Amino acid sequence: MSVVDRLADELRQPEYTGENRCTPCTVTNLLITAVVAAGLAVVNPLVAVAFAVLGVGAIAFRGYLVPGTPTLTKRYFPPWLLELFGKEPAGTADAPAYEGDVDPESYLLDHGVITETPDGEDLELVDGFWPTWRDAIERADEDLAAEVGDLLELEEPQVNPGGTITPAEEASGCTVYDGDVRVAQWPSEAALAADLGAIDALADHGIDVAAMDRGDAGQLLAGLRVFAEACPDCGGEMALGEDTVESCCSVADVFTYDCRDCGTRVMEIQAA
Incomplete structure (x- = not known):
């Protein structure tokens, strides 16, 4: 493996890139990079180009350029926009796939x-x-x-x-x-x-x-x-409840089924 390949592996964050890449977060970071580069171009075109290259590189290898990107998408991306990117709202990842035709x-x-x-x-x-x-x-x-x-x-x-x-x-x-x-x-x-x-x-x-x-x-x-x-974990008493959960890009209210003793969550479904 070459030095470049080793460096790329060290920089890459697999949890935020490749198959795991969050499209809304990537788009948000690219837009921020473009806006900042455009502003720098007015002052110094070379600095603007350098910033754009570094920004795109960071997004490609790390997934994010701006720390706290998920917070931005949670706050400003409505559900309909997340769905355009193929992102499920928080609380719907009760798996392997919750949506079905069975009652x-x-x-x-x-x-x-x-x-x-x-x-x-x-x-x-x-x-x-x-x-x-x-x-x-x-x-x-x-x-x-x-x-x-x-x-x-x-x-x-x-x-x-x-x-x-x-x-x-x-x-x-x-x-x-x-x-x-x-x-x-x-x-x-x-x-x-x-x-x-x-x-x-x-x-x-x-x-x-x-x-x-x-x-x-x-x-x-x-x-x-x-x-x-x-409880499948400790054998404690189970109870229905409500909670607010967060995913990478959204926040949602959910109905829950948790253990009163150890707090283990056994079921979570988004509230209507």
């Missing part, structure tokens, strides 16, 4: 996974499902990376890898990578383990999740998580 409650009722409570005012898991699901969660938790790698057919599966791959802003969630490429995100490792365990538990009810459309499967599994009778 989780109806589907789970029809397949005998949940039932009405004795008073007829709520829904709950059928007897025996939670112990089976809990045992499957514990098995999946032994090697999350291998389990999710098999599910999503990844070549180099990693779950919340260390080093420079995972941005600090994602530290509270669970991000799955294939090599350096972000593939999917869950609210927590416990939520991922719950989904992986649910696939085995649902098979006993004739539901082949792996054969379903990925969007439908993601929606079904996320919907099932809210019926977990205890």
Whole structure:
């Protein structure tokens, strides 16, 4: 490897470039670079050219030129503009893909996974499902990376890898990578383990999740998580709530299902 190649590798931030590049943030930085370069050109054209070259280089290798770019896009980019760039608002990355055509409650009722409570005012898991699901969660938790790698057919599966791959802003969630490429995100490792365990538990009810459309499967599994009778992580009591979450480019209000004891987030869905 040449000196130039080694330098490029040291400068590059894989979490913000390549497949992981945020288009709105990149466009914002390029516009800022162009405006500043235009202003400098009035004073000194050579300085303007040098600034433009350095700015574009920084954006290419680092992803950002201006520190705090995500804050700018959160504050000034409306949802419709983010959607033009293919960016999902915060709170919709409950994965591997949340959008689908399945109504989780109806589907789970029809397949005998949940039932009405004795008073007829709520829904709950059928007897025996939670112990089976809990045992499957514990098995999946032994090697999350291998389990999710098999599910999503990844070549180099990693779950919340260390080093420079995972941005600090994602530290509270669970991000799955294939090599350096972000593939999917869950609210927590416990939520991922719950989904992986649910696939085995649902098979006993004739539901082949792996054969379903990925969007439908993601929606079904996320919907099932809210019926977990205890925290998949510590066994504590679960509770519904509301919160405000941030992604790279947006802020959103979400409904949550968290553990009262350890705070683990098992489900997160954007409020209407």
